[in-house]
Amino acid sequence: MKAAPYLLCVPALVLFAGVVIVPLAMTVLLSFHDWGQYKGIEPVFILKNWQEVLGDSYFHEMFARTFRIAFFVTLLAALFGAPEAYILNRMRSPWRGIFLLVILGPLLISVVARTLGWALLFGGNSGLVNKALMGMGLISAPLPFMFTEIGVVVALTHVLMPYMVLAVWASLQRLDPQVENAAVALGAGPFTVLRRIVLPQVMPGILSGAVIVYALAASAFATPAIIGGRRLKVASTLAYDEFLNTLNWPLGAAVAVLLLLALIAVIWGANRLVERRYAQVFA
Amino acid sequence: MAFLELERLTKSFGAHNAVDGLTLGVEKGEFVALLGPSGCGKTTTLQMIAGFVEPTSGAIRLGGKDLLAIKPARRGLGIVFQSYALFPHMTVAENVGFGLEMQGVAAAERRTRVGETLELVGLGAFTTRFPRQMSGGQQQRVALARALVIRPQILLLDEPLSNLDAKLREGMQIELRQIQRTVGTTTILVTHDQAEAMALSDRIVVMNQGKAEQIGPPHEAYERPATPFVANFLGKTNLVNGATVRPERISFAASGLAGTVRTRIFQGNHWLYQVDTASSLVTVIRQNTGEAMPGEGDAVHLAWEGRA
Numbered sequence A: 001m002k003a004a005p006y007l008l009c010v011p012a013l014v015l016f017a018g019v020v021i022v023p024l025a026m027t028v029l030l031s032f033h034d035w036g037q038y039k040g041i042e043p044v045f046i047l048k049n050w051q052e053v054l055g056d057s058y059f060h061e062m063f064a065r066t067f068r069i070a071f072f073v074t075l076l077a078a079l080f081g082a083p084e085a086y087i088l089n090r091m092r093s094p095w096r097g098i099f100l101l102v103i104l105g106p107l108l109i110s111v112v113a114r115t116l117g118w119a120l121l122f123g124g125n126s127g128l129v130n131k132a133l134m135g136m137g138l139i140s141a142p143l144p145f146m147f148t149e150i151g152v153v154v155a156l157t158h159v160l161m162p163y164m165v166l167a168v169w170a171s172l173q174r175l176d177p178q179v180e181n182a183a184v185a186l187g188a189g190p191f192t193v194l195r196r197i198v199l200p201q202v203m204p205g206i207l208s209g210a211v212i213v214y215a216l217a218a219s220a221f222a223t224p225a226i227i228g229g230r231r232l233k234v235a236s237t238l239a240y241d242e243f244l245n246t247l248n249w250p251l252g253a254a255v256a257v258l259l260l261l262a263l264i265a266v267i268w269g270a271n272r273l274v275e276r277r278y279a280q281v282f283a
Numbered sequence B: 001m002a003f004l005e006l007e008r009l010t011k012s013f014g015a016h017n018a019v020d021g022l023t024l025g026v027e028k029g030e031f032v033a034l035l036g037p038s039g040c041g042k043t044t045t046l047q048m049i050a051g052f053v054e055p056t057s058g059a060i061r062l063g064g065k066d067l068l069a070i071k072p073a074r075r076g077l078g079i080v081f082q083s084y085a086l087f088p089h090m091t092v093a094e095n096v097g098f099g100l101e102m103q104g105v106a107a108a109e110r111r112t113r114v115g116e117t118l119e120l121v122g123l124g125a126f127t128t129r130f131p132r133q134m135s136g137g138q139q140q141r142v143a144l145a146r147a148l149v150i151r152p153q154i155l156l157l158d159e160p161l162s163n164l165d166a167k168l169r170e171g172m173q174i175e176l177r178q179i180q181r182t183v184g185t186t187t188i189l190v191t192h193d194q195a196e197a198m199a200l201s202d203r204i205v206v207m208n209q210g211k212a213e214q215i216g217p218p219h220e221a222y223e224r225p226a227t228p229f230v231a232n233f234l235g236k237t238n239l240v241n242g243a244t245v246r247p248e249r250i251s252f253a254a255s256g257l258a259g260t261v262r263t264r265i266f267q268g269n270h271w272l273y274q275v276d277t278a279s280s281l282v283t284v285i286r287q288n289t290g291e292a293m294p295g296e297g298d299a300v301h302l303a304w305e306g307r308a
């Protein structure tokens, strides 16, 4: 056996262990420590934090909210992002580049700046969004957007949409353009072509985009913190509060580790689904 | 009046005429090949018949009716694309059955016809496979079955064999010819391979820069090429003392045009010679009959029919 390849991996492994494994292990360890208002953190091994996180209905509600928001963000991103990518893909040369930039451009702007923009649009009863909706006669009274799940979902969908568009766009690139023509020649109308030919082929792209958006939405911090505020806590803002306001680091660590485990489970499950469903077709 | 008529069909991309005033009549049941070098407008012609490209001017009539007034989805043509364009997420049976499904054929009849057509192309045992699990030649057959099962008025084939290796291609040529004879579908084949066009078709259309240089039976076009382009495209030619002579028509004789063998290449069933003569370098092809042949550097005399 040659040692050189393994030796060459060592620097990268050391870096990986240093910046990922060690802090992660320390966080997991921290979640088993005790904490008291006056005594601070005590390095003992107890299950108190985990019992609290898993047993208290406050945490149940908060985690349910986190994953509910992530679910609706993912759904909306898929519903709008997939057609967006398809339209983009059918555009002609100069427009395609311009609109790709328009869609991906927001990625270059800080999430905080974009979310603050939404806060301004939502703000109060006289926010622009409410004014517009009322002006169009869609609603009669202003909707509460600030500090609500709807507001967080709308803003997060906007923030994360580019990831969905990119994932679907990538799978559209692999589509043989003649396949659509083949279906048309066999008598399929435009809607049938979309539903029976295009959609099934970009489904893996939509699913992988969904996994990315779901993971980012469930662990998002800035947007829920600004739009949701302190009244509407999600897992990441709660962990932040425990760490920096209450100073109950062990409890914060338990919340963070639980969020991580839940996300790993979701991503792993989705991957299994994609592999089992599509291995035969798109090997 | 022919079954399919193209009349002064023209397609311009900007200032460039990809297809330039092409007029062609195809009889019912006929097998016609559009033959020409890459970029001469073959695919564009086929796509105009299929309806995916709109002609700049000219007319296409099928059975006397204006085909251009009919939507591509309603033309009822069978098309085999160069890339096959199979539906990767559907099984072979689903691929082949798709056209029948679109026509609203009942499931039971659909299954029968899909089965029959797959038998016809020799894939009866592969109904549940996905395209990715099949070889290029098999995918080719699936594409052919998918086009034939709808009993198309015309079968359009765009370089259907160019993605296959040489051995497989020859086998498929014979098979394609037999299948076309069996079902009797009017067929238009696009190819840049003159051997393929001549082997398969009743008539060939030799195209150059969007124009038809010659339309006729392969044998006639080969023997009596209308233009130097056709002569060169259909096979090797020699220009000797102002006359065009095919290399296989020249033989070694006791007297005739004197020359010296420059190179001699053995190609199995024939020998390929290059002979230096006073007027030019002449290519000669002689059948390998097992007899002794002149070697490199030998002095020879060349003779051919029509030469005094």
Ligand SMILES: Nc1ncnc2c1ncn2[C@@H]1O[C@H](COP(=O)(O)OP(=O)(O)O)[C@@H](O)[C@H]1O
Pocket: B013, B018, B036, B037, B038, B039, B040, B041, B042, B043, B044, B045
């Ligand atoms: N969509 C298009 N836009 C611009 N030029 C095109 C387009 N399609 C084909 N052409 C041009 O038209 C000519 C004929 O193309 P094509 O019909 O594909 O040739 P062939 O199939 O004989 O190789 C080529 O010069 C090609 O570059």
Ligand SMILES: [Mg+2]
Pocket: B042, B043, B044, B159
């Ligand atoms: Mg072509």
